Amino acid sequence: MASLTSVAFTSIGQTSCQRKVNVSSTRSSSSNFEGFRFRTSVFCHCVRFRASSSSSRMVIQCMSAATDVPPTVAETKMNFLKLYKRPIPSIYNTVLQELIVQQHLMRYKRTYQYDPVFALGFVTVYDRLMEGYPSDEDREAIFQAYITALKEDPEQYRIDAQKLEEWARGQTASSLVEFPSKEGEVEGILKDIAERAGGKGNFSYSRFFAVGLFRLLELANATEPTVLEKLCAVLNVNKRSVDRDLDVYRNLLSKLLQAKELLKEYVDREKKKREERTEPQKANEAIKKCLGEYLYSHQ
DSSP, X not given: OOOOOOOOOOOOOEEEEEEEEEEEOSSOOOOEEEEEOOOOSSEEEEEEEEEXXXXXXXXXXXXXXXXXXXXXXXXXXXXHHHHOOSOOOHHHHHHHHHHHHHHHHHHTSTTOOOOHHHHHHHHHHHHHHTTTOSOHHHHHHHHHHHHHHTTSOHHHHHHHHHHHHHHHHTOOHHHHTTGGGOOSHHHHHHHHHHHIIIIISOOOOOHHHHHHHHHHHHHTTOOOHHHHXXXXXXXXXXXXXXXXXXXXXXXXXXXXXXXXXXXXXXXXXXXXXXXXXXXXXHHHHHHHHHHHHHHHHTO
């Protein structure tokens, strides 16, 4: 079974703050106290305290941890299991568990910001990996549980993916890379991504983003390497990273297809064995029935 390489990210940010507190004192003192340290509900340090006969001034500089502490990978996986409690065949579950670890690390990276191309990439990967799942209803329920466990909106993923797919079907190799000079909802989305990827905001490149780009090219019938190169350039994305991740994606699909074929062969073989075992039993039952009827008729 194919597996994806997990990469750990440091995603906990910190913010600094400074506040001044005036403290009244009834005691006279000419001493200065420096380097006074204490702990409160936030992590504080570098406190300087000066006292005089009338009043004291305390300057506190503190470093507080980010208010939203990201969940652990184990917590995200547990949330998924709580949301979808039915057993998942191992051929699908193995890949899903790898993907949810990967996406957890992407999701809680400090520079992560959701965007529709990322959503299109994930939806494409998910739908192709889950092709042939025994139940369409369960396949969609797993999708809902998966995205919800990551504290995102599964409906938004589907809506944005469909929006980009519909737009891409109406594009050509040339119009696809000319979005900076055009107006429209999807063009605006791509312009925003290009600005953020160029350093004007949060942008975190990922394999799902690479797959989303390639899906746009597929739907526009423009999968030539030169078109991908131009699209990466206008989006300020490294093409070598995209090429590398698309190779990983294709390799994963190939191995999963092989695994599904082996599973189908196994199921067919077991089915045939069961049929072979039941045929003699059915024949014996038919003989017994005929013999019983014959004996009954001669009584």
